[in-house]
Amino acid sequence: MAEFTMELNEDQRQVRDWIHGFAADVIRPAAAEWDEREETPWPVIQEAAKVGIYSLDFYAQQFFDPTGLGVPMAMEELFWGDAGIALSIVGTGLAAIGVLANGTEEQIGTWIPQMYGTPDDVKVAAFCSSEPDAGSDVGSMRTRAVYDQAKDEWVLNGTKTWATNGGIANVHIVVAVVDPGLGTKGHASFIVPPGTPGLSQGQKFKKHGIRASHTAEVVLEDVRVPGSCLLGGKEKLDERLARARETARAGGERVKNAAMATFEASRPAVGAMAVGTARAAYEVALDYAKTRTQFGRPIIDNQGVAFQLADMRTQIDAARLLVWRASWMAVAGRPFTAAEGSMSKLYASEVAKKVTAQAVQILGGNGYTREYPVERMHRDAAIYTIFEGTSEIQRLVIARTLSGMPIR
Numbered sequence: 001m002a003e004f005t006m007e008l009n010e011d012q013r014q015v016r017d018w019i020h021g022f023a024a025d026v027i028r029p030a031a032a033e034w035d036e037r038e039e040t041p042w043p044v045i046q047e048a049a050k051v052g053i054y055s056l057d058f059y060a061q062q063f064f065d066p067t068g069l070g071v072p073m074a075m076e077e078l079f080w081g082d083a084g085i086a087l088s089i090v091g092t093g094l095a096a097i098g099v100l101a102n103g104t105e106e107q108i109g110t111w112i113p114q115m116y117g118t119p120d121d122v123k124v125a126a127f128c129s130s131e132p133d134a135g136s137d138v139g140s141m142r143t144r145a146v147y148d149q150a151k152d153e154w155v156l157n158g159t160k161t162w163a164t165n166g167g168i169a170n171v172h173i174v175v176a177v178v179d180p181g182l183g184t185k186g187h188a189s190f191i192v193p194p195g196t197p198g199l200s201q202g203q204k205f206k207k208h209g210i211r212a213s214h215t216a217e218v219v220l221e222d223v224r225v226p227g228s229c230l231l232g233g234k235e236k237l238d239e240r241l242a243r244a245r246e247t248a249r250a251g252g253e254r255v256k257n258a259a260m261a262t263f264e265a266s267r268p269a270v271g272a273m274a275v276g277t278a279r280a281a282y283e284v285a286l287d288y289a290k291t292r293t294q295f296g297r298p299i300i301d302n303q304g305v306a307f308q309l310a311d312m313r314t315q316i317d318a319a320r321l322l323v324w325r326a327s328w329m330a331v332a333g334r335p336f337t338a339a340e341g342s343m344s345k346l347y348a349s350e351v352a353k354k355v356t357a358q359a360v361q362i363l364g365g366n367g368y369t370r371e372y373p374v375e376r377m378h379r380d381a382a383i384y385t386i387f388e389g390t391s392e393i394q395r396l397v398i399a400r401t402l403s404g405m406p407i408r
């Protein structure tokens with residue numbers, strides 16, 4: 001029988017230390033500058049590409065770690081460095097994983113290399129699902145994809161919003177409605193190749209936090225892509241739509257949306273990002289509390305401060321354990337019977353918001369200025385309870401899973 005251990009193995013420790021080194025030496029020192037500039041930190045992405053952290057190989061290695069801890073470990077360390085820069089580095093991965101999980105071998109081989117480019121000419125990719133009227137309610141999506149059989153082309157029309165790397169990406173992955181009668185089951189994903197006419201960037205958002213990460217609208221006006229750009233291929237889509245129509249006709253039990261299972265597996269990665277930001281702020285606060293003297297003693301000598309730090313550390317460790325459990329469940333193929341993936345994202349993101357706010361408080365006036373990084377970390381942390389499903393949506397998913405109600 002395999003021995004139970006909660007220790008990382010030697011290989012994992014080495015990878016973690018290597019990523020931590022990059023986060024400490026390259027990402028953290030650049031964080032304040034790119035936050036102020038509110039621009040994509042291309043030179044940092046290039047550095048990451050040169051050392052091998054910005055590449056499909058890197059993510060594939062972490063993704064296929066049999067313990068499931070590769071991805072959360074990498075996310076925690078990169079986001080410990082800085083959330084905005086780290087999102088610029090891993091944002092492409094979100095689009096790439098979509099292709100890796102659902103694409104044909106040919107699509108994977110053709111498009112993923114173009115998402116990353118080369119260390120001398122780095123590129124980024126974007127995953128475009130959200131729309132102005134379809135955020136939490138993905139079923140309200142309006143972007144339409146219509147098949148032009150004569151030309152074997154798909155024609156996309158609509159407006160996407162909040163797309164990380166939207167408009168500056170070399171490759172865009174766009175989710176669109178192919179059968180409006182089937183709700184979310186009538187959606188399909190399309191690869192929009194570089195330079196495709198009709199795709200343009202709309203508004204670029206000026207944000208509260210993660211300001212080094214580019215977020216923008218993507219406008220699609222009669223965007224024509226070849227049939228080969230439908231992710232997974234037409235045959236697979238037709239089979240899936242036929243099954244969904246059959247279920248709808250039978251009026252039977254709603255088939256559990258496969259996308260939901262994917263979300264359960266991907267949400268812990270966002271939880272790990274939140275753990276990284278929370279840990280970074282906690283460390284700054286701990287150091288500060290040990291060295292800042294008031295009333296003749298370090299402020300950590302006051303129980304009011306020390307207890308806050310004790311709670312912060314306890315909650316960060318608890319969040320990491322939830323993230324690791326869900327990540328292990330995903331690779332072990334365990335069913336998420338209590339929506340453990342959503343649970344980990346919900347808890348870790350709420351912890352990050354709370355812990356970074358406490359860190360600002362512990363640093364007093366200094367915490368409120370840009371001279372210290374906790375001010376930025378607090379702004380950055382607010383994203384975790386919003387993207388990849390808000391905290392309310394995570395609670396909804398958990399509650400419906402527990403009660404056995406259909407999720408959507």
Ligand SMILES: Cc1cc2nc3c(=O)[nH]c(=O)nc-3n(C[C@H](O)[C@H](O)[C@H](O)COP(=O)(O)OP(=O)(O)OC[C@H]3O[C@@H](n4cnc5c(N)ncnc54)[C@H](O)[C@@H]3O)c2cc1C
Nearest residue numbers: 127128129130135136162163164215386387388389390392
């Ligand atoms: C910086 C950033 C980057 C992003 N990157 C991407 C990306 O790369 N690709 C992409 O497709 N999307 C991306 N998003 C979009 C993100 O996933 C959405 O913002 C998120 O899903 C919430 O949608 P919404 O903003 O429309 O809010 P809404 O859905 O309008 O929600 C507003 C509020 O109502 C609450 N609410 C909604 N429905 C319910 C309910 N049934 N019960 C209780 N409360 C509810 C929500 O929790 C929230 O508090 C990004 C967003 C941001 C801010």
